[in-house]
Amino acid sequence: MRMTVLVVRVFTDEAGSFGNELGVVLDAAGLPDELGPRLTAHLGFHETVFVDDLAHADLRIFAPTAELPLAGHPLVGVARVLADVTGRVPEVLRPRLVDPVETWQDGELTWIRANTASAPEFAFTQLDSPAEVEALSLPVPGQAPKDQFWAWIDEPAGELRARTFAEALGMGEDEATGSAALLQAQRHGRELTIRQGRGSVLHARPAPQPGWSEVGGRVVDEQERVVEL
Template identity: 65%
Template sequence: MTMNVLVVRVFADEGGRYGNELGVVLDTQGLDGELGPKLTARLGFSETVFVDRIDDEGAHVRIFNPTAEMKLAGHPLVGTSRVLAEAAGTQPAVLRPRLAEPVDTWREGDVTWIRANSAYAPDFDFVQHTSPACVDELPVPPLEEQAHHQHWSWIDEPAGIVRARTFAGRIGIPEDEATGAAAILQAQRLGREVTIHQGRGSLLHVRPAKAPGWSEVGGRVVTEPSRVIEL
């Protein structure tokens, strides 16, 4: 079948560079969920989103990595929020992942935000290093050696600025450019607002929400040319 995929980069820097690519497919209600991982793998992205429908309760979505459907992921939800805002002309108030609790979403200036329950985020092992240089120097390991790890260091602890890299071999991703779910968990681990510089130059903003266990993560979203994919 032919699929029209809207493409954005999520968690871009102030100049609109870098960020993690995301594919979004609209009007997917009734499509076989097995198409999601196949499409993600074909695109070479870490995640794609199927938007099943939009109704009075919000946008009902499914999130896929190259191997399975996911409960919660940060950059897919931030990116989908912006895609729907541009497609419909208004920012959706709620995104409803099929396997997780509803996610509030909004925009502050040029940053799109979501508020999510960290209990639905994938598990990560967090490895703290003594300096950003140590993080930068890490080689990308073989997939089987880094199941789901984020390596990080403070760039400026008083200012809440973090350097991070994420390896996700368990789901077939050697290195993820910008990992919103890990940022959601970092906000809970550190108990404070932080700015994360991840990958080649991506920028993530994250902070604990008022409700215990909930976090807010936001970033800039840049539109890329859409793609037509045959599956």
């Protein structure tokens, strides 16, 4: 089977560097579920998105091991892809396994608003300094299956340094974890700037609805790929 995969990087820094790569397949309604994890693993990405209905933004999110209900960087990334393809930002995205997710553009940032009850469970381990976060290496002693290690860079400004390790999702280190950012916003009850991985930047804040959060970031295009599986 031959597929065209649109590729973007999500949660880049201010210069458009770093971020998490995402593959997006349009017109995917006829593609079987088992193809999603295979394609994700083949690309070497943490997630890919199958868009089953372009007009209604119906979609499926796949990790290398399974379909995911909610994932931050795939939803932010596919919102930007759909805006580029259709000429407008969709009002909502409709992942197959969870409630619709609102989305919008604000300047350079693409945002989503989601119910954090649908996010994967993460452990959050606070360290004393950004330098301690920088010094982590795999395997991390005592690491939970999905664990974000973090420290304040500037607590009054809401800026923190983070690294996420998620072996339970078929990953080692995740460069930019939007679902963890949604949960961090709930945990702290405030607006945050999260500098994760090698240099990715995520913006997160609690939403007006109890139990919901918002995460946003910059998205840049990469060259599309033609894949045969």
